[in-house]
Amino acid sequence: MDLVREDLRGFAGYRSARSSKVDGDVWLNANESPWPNPADDAGRLRRYPEPQPATLRAAMALRYGCDADQLLLGRGSDEGIDLLVRALCRPGADAVVVTPPTFGMYEVCARLHGARVLEVPLVDGDGGFECEFDAVAEAAVAGGAKLVFLCSPGNPAGNALPLERIEALAVRLQARALVVVDEAYVEFAEAGSAVALIGRQPNIAVLRTLSKAHALAAARVGCVIADAGLVAVLQRCQAPYPLPVPCSDLARRALDDAAWWVTRERIATVIGERARLASTLAKLRQVRRVYPSSANFLLVRFVDAQVALEQLLQSGIVVRDMRAHAGLADALRITVGTPSQNNRLVDLIAAMEVAA
Secondary structure, eight states: OTTSOGGGTTOOOOOOGGGSOOOOSSOOSSOOOSSOOTTOTTOOSSSOOOSSOHHHHHHHHHHHTSOGGGEEEESHHHHHHHHHHHHHOOTTTOEEEEOSSSOTHHHHHHHHTTOEEEEOOOEEETTEEEOOHHHHHHHHHHHTEEEEEEESSOTTTOOOOOHHHHHHHHHHTTTTOEEEEEOTTGGGTTSOOGGGGTTTOTTEEEEEESSSTTOOGGGOOEEEEOOHHHHHHHHHTSOSOOSOHHHHHHHHHHTSHHHHHHHHHHHHHHHHHHHHHHHHHHTSTTEEEEOOOSSSEEEEEESSHHHHHHHHHHTTOOOEEOTTSTTOTTEEEEEOOOHHHHHHHHHHHHHHHHHO
């Protein structure tokens, strides 16, 4: 892909012992221990794992509607963000576009790799936060951006972006920049995925994760879905063994039909609770505004966010303080919990209202 850093286009990366396509019954090529660790009851962990576990890669590709060679497994979505910046942005020369308020790792990775960060803030309107796609395109062209990060549904805004606008942006930035759509929360959005656009627009990449809807945050399993040529480049920039065997095995089981059926039921519960929680909170006098959300959280503005935060913490309920973000000086982000957890949250905020 022409957007890849010129100095990395012929880069071979590190070839690990597991990358060689060989077979045998006595493995003496990776300097592993010939005996398992006493704590490893199954004796499965003395060998290095596959760089890209084939069964998990196939299962995720099937679930997300892409070919296996279009998908790169990694440590959550975070590694995908880092690899994309590393592979496309020349330190001190190229830039990335972000749309605040948004996920902070885009800017963190850009700054760690010496890439400039161009901000095109979301617009806070009557229908929630909206992306100004024309402004994003203009900033990318004028600033020499190689990457445009779009979070859909947005974090912390909760807004889902129209696929037709994403595709139009990619067409406009063709041969200039890669449009990266972070779909960490898309399972809660009841909308299509930008994965379907990649076949028509190879300058689109999608980030997916098993940390949210699939309830595997501690396993750290995610992926980048992109043109197969770009995926091959990203793999050459990746550390040799990104996924431990226990994590990849667990992830593969989590994608089986039986587990996916339960997950879908829980997603439906979250969507129903999200609507109930938003409606209930919006009626409380301590709450200024509840933003529409297509994710598993709500962005809420409070009359006094400090008091709300302190009293929730004193009662054992932890929410995310968003007040450091520009324009969100009165806002907290609240994850949708179980029905009983949501009831407890609402009761506490209602009690604050009475106390006030």
